[in-house]
Amino acid sequence: MPATKTARPIALIGPMAVGKSAIGHQLSHQLGAPFVDTDVEVVANHGSIAEIFASRGERAFRELEARAVARAIEDARGSNTVISLGGGAVLDSGTQQLLGQCTVVYLECDADTVAERIARNSGRPLLAGDAMDRWKTLFATRRPVYERLADLVIDVRSGSVPDLAHRIENALRGYAAAGTAAVTTPAATKEVEK
Numbered sequence: 001m002p003a004t005k006t007a008r009p010i011a012l013i014g015p016m017a018v019g020k021s022a023i024g025h026q027l028s029h030q031l032g033a034p035f036v037d038t039d040v041e042v043v044a045n046h047g048s049i050a051e052i053f054a055s056r057g058e059r060a061f062r063e064l065e066a067r068a069v070a071r072a073i074e075d076a077r078g079s080n081t082v083i084s085l086g087g088g089a090v091l092d093s094g095t096q097q098l099l100g101q102c103t104v105v106y107l108e109c110d111a112d113t114v115a116e117r118i119a120r121n122s123g124r125p126l127l128a129g130d131a132m133d134r135w136k137t138l139f140a141t142r143r144p145v146y147e148r149l150a151d152l153v154i155d156v157r158s159g160s161v162p163d164l165a166h167r168i169e170n171a172l173r174g175y176a177a178a179g180t181a182a183v184t185t186p187a188a189t190k191e192v193e194k
């Protein structure tokens with residue numbers, strides 16, 4: 001008897017400014033699936049990330065973030081909901097465990113990919129000061145965690161947001177065909193682009 005395939009949430013992980021939020025949003029449209037950005041959830045419930053860091057510290061932010069991730073994964077059970085995490089969310093051990101219920105897509109890039117994006121957006125408290133230097137340091141320490149948690153690794157160093165979302169969709173279909181994590185959204189009947 002063939003194994004029953006179950007839809008799983010799709011979690012996007014990777015460093016700051018790699019495109020988790022933008023690509024995740026686009027991917028959810030393509031799949032006809034819901035989208036959750038856990039940073040957006042935290043901000044909606046607790047105010048801006050900069051303010052949380054300033055008034056309550058990073059540790060408090062990580063707790064709020066871990067709760068938002070846990071809720072998103074719980075709500076997404078049995079569906080292909082696309083969940084974009086914040087770059088540091090994977091540091092939480094509970095989150096690492098819960099990601100076992102998801103198809104985890106690691107968006108891989110290098111410093112050149114994000115340099116311009118970081119230069120024009122100073123809203124991330126962990127990049128205060130020399131933003132590029134901070135980004136590189138954080139990426140170096142987090143990279144092994146991203147790699148360990150990933151089911152799929154997608155190189156996003158080139159390509160537009162829609163291009164990359166299509167690339168991820170194709171990779172997800174290949175992954176689903178080879179395993180037990182179904183992609184059961186309306187687009188599932190679409191032929192994989194060659």
Ligand SMILES: Nc1ncnc2c1ncn2[C@@H]1O[C@H](COP(=O)(O)OP(=O)(O)O)[C@@H](O)[C@H]1O
Pocket residue numbers: 014015016017018019020021022023084117156158159160161164
């Ligand atoms: N492949 C891409 N090409 C051009 N711009 C991109 C690409 N990916 C992301 N961006 C832009 O870079 C910025 C940061 O992307 P975002 O999705 O917020 O990253 P993350 O959520 O990983 O921090 C946004 O303005 C986004 O539109």
Ligand SMILES: O=C(O)C1=C[C@@H](OP(=O)(O)O)[C@@H](O)[C@H](O)C1
Pocket residue numbers: 014015016017020021039049085086087088089124125126
């Ligand atoms: O990497 C991090 O520690 C952070 C990444 C941010 O999300 P993005 O990765 O979506 O920018 C946001 O959660 C917060 O500023 C902290």
Ligand SMILES: [Mg+2]
Pocket residue numbers: 020021022037039084085086
């Ligand atoms: Mg984001």
